[in-house]
Amino acid sequence: MPFMTNRRRFIQLLGASAAVTGLPGRAFAANSLTMQAAWINDAEFAGYFVAIDAGFYQAEGLNLNYLSGGPDVIPESSIIAGKADLALTSPDTTIKIIAEQGAPFKIIGAQYQKNPVGIVSLARAPINSPEELKGKTLAVPPVNVISVQAMLAINGINKSDVNIIPYAYDPTPLIKGEIDASLDFVTNVPYTIEQAGEEAASFLLYDFGYKTYNDAVVVSEEVLKGKRGELVAWLKASRKGWHTNFADTAVYPPKFKNTWFSGTGRTIENEIYFNGAQRPLMEHSDGVFAMDEEGINANLESLARIGIKGSRDIFDTTLLEEVEA
């Protein structure tokens, strides 16, 4: 059956352009690395765009393939399906799938030391603590429901006391008063709310005991073994990209107007706001992506509160050590 051996080629032919980038065969080619981002192209990934445009990856001998994410892209799926070598993920879902389904994943770095997800409400009806969520309607992206449930549990609040509805990343219902609060990146949505003539109030889940990273850098054990050099190069170049971007948070977003940020439906002013707001959440004395023992323990303890039993060996800090060396 000749078509059996050629089935990947068959798919490639069908898919013409896009097919070429994402196949497992390609992802494992020498010195190339495919990364799956966690969201559509916005300031959350500015550091990578800087590094790509400035040739930092090439300087490390790396040919980087960048896949955008989006509200319905589950980054871990891309690794499982062999479409990407590395993904930026929310650590709660990653550790949940490692613990419950035995997925062979390792976390080799963390983009956000403090998870930027928080509860956003309007300043004229502010919700400033988990306690104040009781009896309120809160919009949460289905993927993040476990994070909210963890935060509620940590603060001794019954999850049935909060009316959780799906959040479609549209702040309109909040601005119109249809819902009381939503879960979103506090680095982003307050700007949209201000644009609509309102003022936002917010608090981070992190500040109320749910101390997790976000945009954890996740790889499969297979990639970790086979492409260790590439991964170290990726960490090095990406860190350089982020540090360059943070030198002045207003410089890069306008440069990406017609490239990375074109067609996303968002404004450049929004990205500049985002870029500035995320800096304090990412900085670490050991550099971007650092994972110290205290942070790792906080992640594991937070997740243990909702029954996700992770362990220290999910985090592999040895690549970061090579970057520093």
Added chain:
Amino acid sequence: MIRVRDHTATLGLVLGLLLLWEVAGQLRWVADGTLPPLSGIFTRLVSEWREYSPHVIATLRSASLGFVFGNVVAVLAAVCFCLWPLTERLFRGINIAAFTVPPIAVAPVLVIALDGDVARITLAALLVYFPTMTAALAGMQSADPGAIDLIRAYGGTDFKLMRHLRLRNALPFIMSGFQVAAPAAVLGAILAEFGSGARWGLGTFLLGSLGRAEPDRLWGIGLTATAIAGLGYALSAILAARMTDTNRAVNVSVAAPAAEAATDSQWKRAMALAAAILLPFLIWQLLLWWAELSPIIAKTPLGVVDYLLTGKTAASAQERLFAALAETIPITIFGMLVGLGVAFGLALLSFTSPIVTRALLPFALVTQTMPLVALTPLAVLVFGRGVTVTLVITISVTFFAAFVVLVQGFALIPRAAFDLVSVYGASTTKKLNLIAIPASRQWIFVAARLALPKALLGVMIAEWLATGKGLGNLLNQSRGYLDYGMIWTVAIVSILLSILLYQLAGLAEWWLSRRPADGSKSWN
């Protein structure tokens, strides 16, 4: 001259409704400005066209490729089914699955198993297959028996018959199948853009724009998607009209199971049925084996049984699944019944005042061609996130097909029946009561069978994007947790649910047909 005056009145009503929209938008009547004025939507659309164009091109590309592939497969399948009726019986399970499967249930698996473009084209093609296949098959089978006998008498083989008669006869039917298939292709392409992380496409653009709190942008994208689907519909309608004398501007075909050959033994029929049921599972298993997916993603039929019934996940999976079903099933049935009621009311209205119906038709057509995923955020803007929005979406996706079937049914009532009661001085209402309503009963069931899978899809999309309840939400949440066992389970259960409801409608029809009401079929 009556025709011209009629058209003027229709046009006047359409313009009046559009004007009402404009005024309602300007004065912010609906939900504090979430329904923007038409002029505002179009000004915005034109000024942002440069931003739109790459997205429009991407969606057009995958939708039209899917349209082409789906139709090629559909016509080839119809040829096979016509030449070798046994294949039709073997593939009945596959065909019913293709008709009833809610595309949002298969989208997550397609997106992960195939690469971006291929997933979008495949989903579009999958949604295109059934309407074209049934239309083509019906066309081939309805070839003039006299002509068939003639060709046979001159020694024509089945293939000759197919080439010279059946295919030609089927052309207008295929074109009318395209009318249903074209909007379906656009829906498929956009649905598979969700979740694929594609840079370009109207679905991607819609998701990016959701966070901006700008209703005019959302309406602009929704109307653009509708325009693409509507364009495909219109092109097919024009082609269909040119190929037939009678204008089949709107034609919905329903696959009625062909009567089995009377000569077949019970045993032979049972074998064919068993094969039809087993074949989908066999193909499912083969496709997974072919795609070489990680076992975390790929669940075989036995894997799903293990997940739901026998494995250690069973208790938790059943609990979540039944809770979701308890939320989804009642509203699906209720929404479908209300949708049928609306269709029935409109069909009766078309009897008494055709002008009103003609004025409403363009708007009804919009709800039919507007991709559901683009419709849902707009419906949320206007109706909120309660039960209402689910009902509104379900009704708007079910009533149109039902309406068309009912109107076609009414049109088949012989004029003589009406003339007879007219002679006795019956009013329009009397005519409805005596003739039209009893006669429509059989068509109601045809409409119900058509509407059911759409109702389930409408409810699941509303649950997924708006209300956070039921099967739609379970599917979405399972994706987030990479719980692929549940994703496969929901896909299979929603297909089985559709088939079950479909069979129930058939059972109800059969039961009612045994007890004819007074006056029905009195002209036969």
